[in-house]
Amino acid sequence: MIDxxxxxxxxxxxxxxxxxxxxxDGAALAAPLEPVGTGxxxxxxxxxxxxxxxxxxxxxxLVLRILPSPAHGERASREAxxxxxxxxxxxxxxxxxxxxxxxxxxxxxxxxxxxAPGATMLSRITARPWTMRRxxxxxxxxxxxxxxxxxxxxxxxxxxxxxRVRLDAAAREEARRLGLQREFAWLEAHASIVEDEQPVxxxxxxxxxxxxxDPATERMTVIDWSDVRLGDRHHDIARTTVIFWIAAIAAxxxxxxxxxxxxxxxxxxxxxxxxxxxxxxxxxxxxYWQAFHALHGAxxxxxxxxxxxxxxxxxGSRDRVPARLAEDLLGYFHKHxxxxxxxxxx
Numbered sequence: 001m002i003d004x005x006x007x008x009x010x011x012x013x014x015x016x017x018x019x020x021x022x023x024x025d026g027a028a029l030a031a032p033l034e035p036v037g038t039g040x041x042x043x044x045x046x047x048x049x050x051x052x053x054x055x056x057x058x059x060x061x062l063v064l065r066i067l068p069s070p071a072h073g074e075r076a077s078r079e080a081x082x083x084x085x086x087x088x089x090x091x092x093x094x095x096x097x098x099x100x101x102x103x104x105x106x107x108x109x110x111x112x113x114x115x116a117p118g119a120t121m122l123s124r125i126t127a128r129p130w131t132m133r134r135x136x137x138x139x140x141x142x143x144x145x146x147x148x149x150x151x152x153x154x155x156x157x158x159x160x161x162x163x164r165v166r167l168d169a170a171a172r173e174e175a176r177r178l179g180l181q182r183e184f185a186w187l188e189a190h191a192s193i194v195e196d197e198q199p200v201x202x203x204x205x206x207x208x209x210x211x212x213x214d215p216a217t218e219r220m221t222v223i224d225w226s227d228v229r230l231g232d233r234h235h236d237i238a239r240t241t242v243i244f245w246i247a248a249i250a251a252x253x254x255x256x257x258x259x260x261x262x263x264x265x266x267x268x269x270x271x272x273x274x275x276x277x278x279x280x281x282x283x284x285x286x287x288y289w290q291a292f293h294a295l296h297g298a299x300x301x302x303x304x305x306x307x308x309x310x311x312x313x314x315x316g317s318r319d320r321v322p323a324r325l326a327e328d329l330l331g332y333f334h335k336h337x338x339x340x341x342x343x344x345x346x
Contacts, residue, residue: 125259
């Protein structure tokens with residue numbers, strides 16, 4: 001298994017992998033890989049190939065996404081299959097050209113896909129704050145479009161409501177381990193609010209950092225399909241609003257952090273208003289899932305700083321996520337979690 005944070009190691013391993021592919025005879029890396037400083041649990045590199053007759057899909061800018069543990073092979077398989085399904089249906093997602101489990105020269109699961117043109121929507125908003133409303137309306141429209149897509153043939157299992165998948169025995173044990181039993185018990189006691197659902201495709205990490213905008217055409221492309229599921233679209237909408245509230249920690253620059261910190265409420269409300277123009281939102285369901293995502297996020301932050309020997313976590317992630325964020329997220333949870341359904345409906 002290589003060190004996925006080492007550009008030299010990844011370059012050498014990828015070159016060996018490409019050399020062993022019969023369909024890429026004579027192809028070689030055009031230049032050393034370019035590491036991309038995004039992704040909390042994946043290592044991302046840009047690259048291109050040089051060769052006389054590259055197969056379709058390989059003849060342009062490419063992205064390599066490496067997962068941090070050999071145990072994530074199934075996740076890579078699911079992500080690649082779903083992304084191919086979505087792209088084939090006409091939704092703007094990067095085309096996958098290859099995926100592998102841990103049995104190659106890299107020793108880790110990875111996905112290779114075409115690189116979409118443009119920069120993140122967040123960087124465009126930061127550079128031109130007066131475009132924020134327009135971009136957020138586009139974001140909401142793109143999200144609603146995903147939720148309206150037919151799911152027949154989707155390579156995802158669906159056998160029970162999403163809330164029952166998320167509130168399983170493993171999640172209950174994790175809450176106990178982290179001292180969050182009371183909060184988890186509230187989610188279990190009120191799960192009936194969202195149990196009756198109409199399943200749709202949900203991205204579950206849908207925000208301006210995961211949407212690329214081509215400056216030449218204004219075409220948008222949605223990236224990072226690692227958390228896609230079938231379930232209640234309010235689960236997906238709520239995740240986006242919670243991300244707006246905490247997104248400053250993932251910002252790539254001080255300017256982005258300032259913009260997000262000052263406008264997070266405006267961004268969330270503008271997004272929700274624009275989504276409502278496309279499809280109705282049920283406030284009770286939304287509030288429940290907002291509480292869920294806040295608690296789930298708090299648990300992730302606590303675990304991130306407790307489990308120092310967890311090698312499935314990307315190097316450097318602990319430094320990027322302050323431990324105090326768990327307390328902030330728990331405050332958000334308690335604000336949105338009410339003890340009686342009638343109070344939630346106000």
